[in-house]
Amino acid sequence: MLKNFQSFSQSKFSTSEKPSLQAGFTLLEAALGALLLAAFSLMLLAISSIVLRGLEDGRDESTVAAQALLFDKSLRKVCSRVQIPFWQGDFRLQLNAAAFSCNYLDGFADAAFELKQLEAAVQLLENGTVQNFQAVSLVRIRPLLDSDIVKGLIFEYRIHDRDFSTSALFSGYSLRMHDDV
Amino acid sequence: MMYKRGSATLQVLTVLLFLCALGAAVTVYVLNARTLGRRIKPEADNADLFRIVSSVAALLAEPSASGADTPQNAAFTYSEPGYGVSVRELSSLINPNWLSISIVTESNMAKLMSSVDAPYLLQQSRFDEGISLNIGERYSDYFIKEAFDSYLSPFSYLNIDVVDEYVLERVVAECSGDAAAAAELRQRVRRKRESLLPYSANELVQLFGVYNRELSVFITNEAQWNVNFIDPLVLRAVLAYPAFQLENADIIAATILGARGSSPLTVEILQNISDLPATHRLFAWIGDNSWFWEVTVHDQERQLKAILARVLPTSYNDLSLLNPVIQLIQWEAGDYEFD
Numbered sequence: 001m002l003k004n005f006q007s008f009s010q011s012k013f014s015t016s017e018k019p020s021l022q023a024g025f026t027l028l029e030a031a032l033g034a035l036l037l038a039a040f041s042l043m044l045l046a047i048s049s050i051v052l053r054g055l056e057d058g059r060d061e062s063t064v065a066a067q068a069l070l071f072d073k074s075l076r077k078v079c080s081r082v083q084i085p086f087w088q089g090d091f092r093l094q095l096n097a098a099a100f101s102c103n104y105l106d107g108f109a110d111a112a113f114e115l116k117q118l119e120a121a122v123q124l125l126e127n128g129t130v131q132n133f134q135a136v137s138l139v140r141i142r143p144l145l146d147s148d149i150v151k152g153l154i155f156e157y158r159i160h161d162r163d164f165s166t167s168a169l170f171s172g173y174s175l176r177m178h179d180d181v
Numbered sequence: 182m183m184y185k186r187g188s189a190t191l192q193v194l195t196v197l198l199f200l201c202a203l204g205a206a207v208t209v210y211v212l213n214a215r216t217l218g219r220r221i222k223p224e225a226d227n228a229d230l231f232r233i234v235s236s237v238a239a240l241l242a243e244p245s246a247s248g249a250d251t252p253q254n255a256a257f258t259y260s261e262p263g264y265g266v267s268v269r270e271l272s273s274l275i276n277p278n279w280l281s282i283s284i285v286t287e288s289n290m291a292k293l294m295s296s297v298d299a300p301y302l303l304q305q306s307r308f309d310e311g312i313s314l315n316i317g318e319r320y321s322d323y324f325i326k327e328a329f330d331s332y333l334s335p336f337s338y339l340n341i342d343v344v345d346e347y348v349l350e351r352v353v354a355e356c357s358g359d360a361a362a363a364a365e366l367r368q369r370v371r372r373k374r375e376s377l378l379p380y381s382a383n384e385l386v387q388l389f390g391v392y393n394r395e396l397s398v399f400i401t402n403e404a405q406w407n408v409n410f411i412d413p414l415v416l417r418a419v420l421a422y423p424a425f426q427l428e429n430a431d432i433i434a435a436t437i438l439g440a441r442g443s444s445p446l447t448v449e450i451l452q453n454i455s456d457l458p459a460t461h462r463l464f465a466w467i468g469d470n471s472w473f474w475e476v477t478v479h480d481q482e483r484q485l486k487a488i489l490a491r492v493l494p495t496s497y498n499d500l501s502l503l504n505p506v507i508q509l510i511q512w513e514a515g516d517y518e519f520d
Contacts, residue, residue, distance in 0.1 A: 040198050047206065085314045086490060086510050087339070087399035089355040107315035109355070172314070172511035175398045175492060 064160050071122070071133045072166045075155055078126055079168035083107040084150075088174035093143065093150070100141050102153070107172075115141070122157070135159050149173055227514050230478045230485035233261060237268060237476050238489050238507045249469035251409045251445035256474075265479045271488070272472040273410035274334035277303070277320045278312040278352075279344045288418035293328040307348040311355060314511075332412060336473035336488060340405045341388070342379045342465035346371055353400075357392040379465045401493050404468025408446045411467065413438055419466050420455075427455070427463075445469075484517040 025033070084091050084104050092112070094101045105111035105126060113126040115138065122136040137158045144152035144167055152169035240256035250270075257268050275293070282300045285291055294300055303323040313319040314335045324333060339352070346367050354363035369388060373380065380388070380402045389396045406415065416437065420430035427433060433455050440446060440454070447469045448459075457463055474489045488511040 036195055036198060040202060043202055044205070083314055083511060085312075086336075087352065087356065088395075089311070089352065090358070107313055108319075109311055109313070171513060172488070175490060175508065175510065176395065 060160075064162055067133065067135060067159050068162070068164045071136055071157065071159075072164070074124055074131060074133070075153075075166045076168045078105075078113045078124065079152055080171050081105050081113075081126075082170040083172035084170060084174045085172070086175045088176045091174065095141055095143070100138075139163070144169065149176075227483060227485055230264075230480075230483060230514070231487075231509075231512075233259075233264060233266060233478045234476050234485065234487045234489070234509060234512075237266065237474075238509065241268075241471075241474060241489065241491075242507045245445065247445045247447050247469075249409060249445050249447045250407055250471040253445060263480055265477075267477045269475045269477075270407065270410045270471050270473075271334040271475055272337040273406045273412070273415075274337070275328075275332050275415060276335060276337040277316050277324065277333055278307070278335055279337065279339050279348060279405075281343055281345045283424070284343075284419065284422050287423050288421055290415065290418040293324055293332055295323055295325050299323040304345060304347055307345070308351050311351060312348060332415070334473070336475075336490070337405060338403065338472055338493060339400045340465055341370065341385060341400055341402055342374070342462065343405055349400075353392070353396060356395045359392070362390075362392065377462060378460060379462060398493065402465070403470065403472070403493065404448075404464060404466060406467050407471045408437060408448075408451055408467050408469055409441050410471060416467075419463070425461075425463055427457075479517040482517055483514065485512060485514045487512040 082102060082104050083106065085107065089109055090103075091109075092101070092103045099117070100115040101112050103109055103112040105113050111127065113124065116123040116125070117138050118132070120135065122133045122138055124131045124133065139156040139158055141156070142154050143150045144154050150170075151173045152167065155166045155168070157164055157166075237256045237259050240254060240259060241250075243254075245251060245254065252270075259266050259268065275290070280303075282304045285294060285300045291297075291300070294303075299322075303320065306323070316333055316335045317329055320333075321329075339349070341349075349370060350363045350367040353366050354360045357363060366388065373384075382402065385397070385400070385402055386393055389400070406419075408416075411419075413434070417431070417434045419425075420427055420434050436454050437446065437451070440450070448464060451464070451467065451469070452459060455461075455463065470491075472491045472493075476487045476489060478485045478487075487509055489507050490510045491507050
């Protein structure tokens with residue numbers, strides 16, 4: 001009786017410990033899982049590709065933006081130093097995309113700032129100091145007019161095929177009409 | 182039973198995977214949106230400070246009952262909550278660009294000069310090197326340091342009857358580009374001065390000739406200083422100028438200084454006090470109008486210092502009468518520093 005029970009128990013236990021095929025994944029499930037994983041991997045790949053491309057574009061954008069910001073800031077700063085006296089005197093504004101100059105820097109008739117277009121950069125000269133702005137090309141410089149009075153300058157330029165424009169005011173202007181500029 | 186348990190595990194895994202993918206997508210989107218879509222904080226454009234300057238200019242442009250510009254104008258007491266506003270009249274100060282050497286050497290204005298020779302050196306320097314708005318740097322060798330704080334300003338129109346004739350030639354040459362015409366103009370002004378009569382508006386137009394457009398915006402026959410603002414030292418110096426031959430200059434000066442404290446002074450009142458005819462040369466120096474002001478506006482952080490100018494009525498551009506009579510011609514914005 002006991003012997004019979006032991007053999008029964010052993011057979012029962014051995015039967016229950018044996019892994020059942022139904023407890024794991026079927027071939028269909030495994031295949032479906034693999035497909036899902038593959039789809040997910042592809043999705044992640046696509047997303048990471050988009051993100052990386054976006055990051056690269058963003059880095060390019062930020063580089064251009066930084067160059068534009070630096071050039072813009074320098075133009076505004078130098079223009080804010082121009083004080084044309086109310087009697088004007090010999091105010092000289094040479095408007096040429098290749099070589100530009102404007103006098104009355106800090107209120108002095110013989111002090112001028114200049115912009116020169118080099119091969120792959122623009123050079124800003126003021127009071128003996130020189131700044132080079134790489135990848136910038138001047139397109140056009142024109143006076144900023146208000147009621148026919150020159151109150152500043154509008155600079156149009158390109159950086160890596162992007163168009164930019166900076167409108168910078170002088171810190172003073174003449175009472176004389178400037179409709180001949 | 183076992184099949185269902187396996188399926189449930191697979192469903193959970195799938196849902197988790199999709200949730201992860203969704204979370205990753207949302208994270209990437211939010212990160213990009215925060216980086217690329219972030220608004221760049223605009224730099225302070227000081228529009229509020231410029232608006233206050235415009236309000237002050239409008240008050241200065243309002244004609245007073247007496248016709249004179251006086252310290253009683255509401256612009257000098259203008260205020261706005263949160264802002265500090267101060268207005269300073271500039272055209273009654275001494276402009277070293279135009280200053281006549283004779284009045285300096287023959288009056289107590291000489292005490293503002295750095296040396297006995299300074300007036301003559303100043304005259305030569307202006308003729309050789311020209312004039313400048315930057316007087317602190319340009320004329321530091323010729324005036325004492327205290328003069329720049331209280332007595333000097335580069336903002337005043339050039340009065341044809343009182344200006345130093347050599348600087349007149351220099352500045353006319355600069356503005357017209359015609360040195361010969363400038364020398365000729367100086368000679369004509371010298372001859373006119375010998376008549377002891379001031380220029381009329383028509384005579385000025387004839388004098389300027391083809392350069393009327395260039396010169397009439399800053400050369401005028403309007404009196405240089407406003408009797409309501411002129412510094413007592415300068416007033417006494419002008420009245421004591423030997424060429425005017427005023428015997429009681431000190432009494433006239435004291436009467437003017439006493440009277441202007443209680444009521445606005447006009448040229449007519451000045452004529453009565455001094456007992457001089459309207460054509461006297463004194464009234465080319467002293468009148469009752471102001472032409473330039475400095476307006477300083479600040480809040481806790483920023484400051485704007487602006488120069489306002491009243492356009493000359495004799496200006497070439499007659500349309501200027503239709504434009505704002507008082508214009509903002511110069512400004513300097515920066516951080517406010519509490520003293």
